[in-house]
Amino acid sequence: MPPESPPTTRPYEKPQGERRGLVIVHTGDGKGKSTAAFGLALRAHGRGKAVRIFQFMKVPTARFGEHRAFEALGVPIEGLGDGFSWKSRDLDHSARLAAEGWRRAREAILDGRHFLVVLDEITYPLRYGWVPLQEVLQTLQTRPRDVHVCLTGRGCPPELIALADTVTEMRLVKHAFQAGIPAQRGIED
Template sequence: MQIEAPPTERSSDKPDGERRGLVIVHTGNGKGKSTAAFGLALRAHGRGKPVKIYQFMKVPSARFGEHRLFDQLGVPIEGLGDGFSWKSKDLDHSAQLARDGWARAEATIRAGDHFLVVLDEIMYPLRYGWLPLEPVLAALRERPANVHVVLTGRNAPQELVDAADTVTEMALVKHHFAAGVPAQRGIED
């Protein structure tokens, strides 16, 4: 490891633009996309800001670790789907759930009552063709100026990347699955 001296001066100018709602995309094949979005939700909630989380692939009755914590904190989190596609017994039904869920999420974004709206795992229904991309882009363009939106999932469409203010691509460097270590509650849930 290379040791370096800590900076003694600011390395960049402080932005002087107007504060406004941001579109933030967490994508890529590495872990941490949803976790990063949930961290932003916790940060906003900690500042007393209203937050709403929609999970496009989780079932409404899901009780993963994040659901339990957000319930305790009073942060609304809503599963909109019926699980990942390989678990679905009816993909047409899965697609309809995604469309119905998007209608709820879009209404929340457009209403402007929430400081932060998280659209967790939305890239999957977009990629599967269950949701058309243009209405999502339109809602992001037309949202109230105070609303921040975070979208997560692998393989974000280029149009969404272009529309976003901040895009982070999580890169897979190493994953414990490759060593045969299974998912663990509290880490992957």
């Protein structure tokens, strides 16, 4: 690849609009959706902003790397589910957990005490009908003006994409799993 010249002038006009809370979506079949959301959470926490993270598919007792790191930093991270559907022993129970988790997440969005609320892997309970899409859309539309919400997961509903301010689709190019390499602790946990 030949080198290119770096730009010497700003390649865009500086926006003149008013700052407000954003709805941010990370979706797609590639890796990095949750990781990107956690990066936002770290950035906000580093600026002294209140952050809360809800993980719709992780169990409340989960101790993955992100849980250990956020707990050490004092950032609340809460597992709301019982794992991915293929691991569930009772999908009705999974649906009840998702609905109860959504009630807690909705409260956190609407109470206005958090600068950023992350709804990690919420697209799954939305797609399965465990969390009502219209209620999520209404909550996002009526949230306090300065609350940012980041939602992650594959197969994001088009209505949510239309509502969002920023949408990033992670595209799978190549993955070690395809070559038979299992998930690595500290990389994919």
